[in-house]
Amino acid sequence: MPTDNRRGVLLDVDGTLVDTTYLHTVSWWEALRQADHQVPMALIHRSIGMGSDKLLDHLLGPERDRDDDGRLRAAHDGFFGEYWERLTPLPGAADLLRACAARGLRVVLATSAAEREVAALRAALDADDAVDTVTSSADAQQSKPAPDILVAALEQSGLTAERVVFVGDSVWDVVAAGKLDIPCIGLTCGGTSRGELAGAGAVAVYDDPAALLEGLADSAIATVG
Known part of the structure; x- marks a missing residue:
């Protein structure tokens, strides 16, 4: 239950x-290819952001044999x-988190990655000093776009x-936020276009965390709550 009236940003x-995003795309392509599923990378990329169950439904069809899932x-x-030790933060990511925290916002990493993967992501970001709360896949019964x-x-x-x-980078992020009437800022650094994010309902679209940081004072983040 909410404990106070503080404002926050979920990312x-x-x-x-x-x-x-593209590392996940290649990893899914390799996994599917091993099982003799020939799925173009462009289709896989457009599914990244969903949970694995919904991604496989989307790519292989809900009527498939699920024994191999x-x-x-x-x-x-x-x-x-294999990429964990080489993960790289996007431009301005850590600075954005710290700038939000400096504004008195509670910074929440709303990720559905598995706990071990979350640890690798946090190590790449190197901004735990600015983070209030972190979720993982164990916290959600259904994945995005739920x-x-x-x-x-x-x-x-x-x-x-x-x-x-x-703040998210995929259409599925925007859709999930919309179901709770939470304004969603879209970033194109995950490979989804400005038009797609805006068309899904993003209140604003920026290139990457650095661009959002540069425009932070005029963004929805500055006026939240």
Whole structure:
């Protein structure tokens, strides 16, 4: 339950703060190829941001034989894990988090990554001093575009939907936020276009965290709550 009237900013991490979208794309492509599923990378990229269950439904169809889903997820995780030590924050990511914290905002990393992966992402960001709350896949029953991870982020941080803004890089982020009437700022650094993000309902679109930081004083973040 919310514990006070503080304001906050919820942020997706993969593709929003850390440059992982295309690494996930390649990892899923390799995992699917191993299982003789020939899926173009462009289609996989457009699915990144969904949870693995919904991503596989989207790419392979909901009527598929699900017996291999566990092996596909494990294969993806194995391929993606090879990149962990080389993960790189997107331009301005850590500075954006610190600037939001300096404004008195509660900074929440609303990610549905698994806990071990979250640790690698946080190490890449190197901004734990600015972070109040971090979620993981264990906190959500359903993945995006369902809003479960955002609900968990609100509950764990003591914030309310009326006093936060969400920052994400995918259409699925925007859709999930919209289900809770949370304004969503879109970033194109995950490879989704300005038009797609705006068309899904993003209140504003920036190139990357550095661009959002530069315009922070005039953004929805500055007026939240």
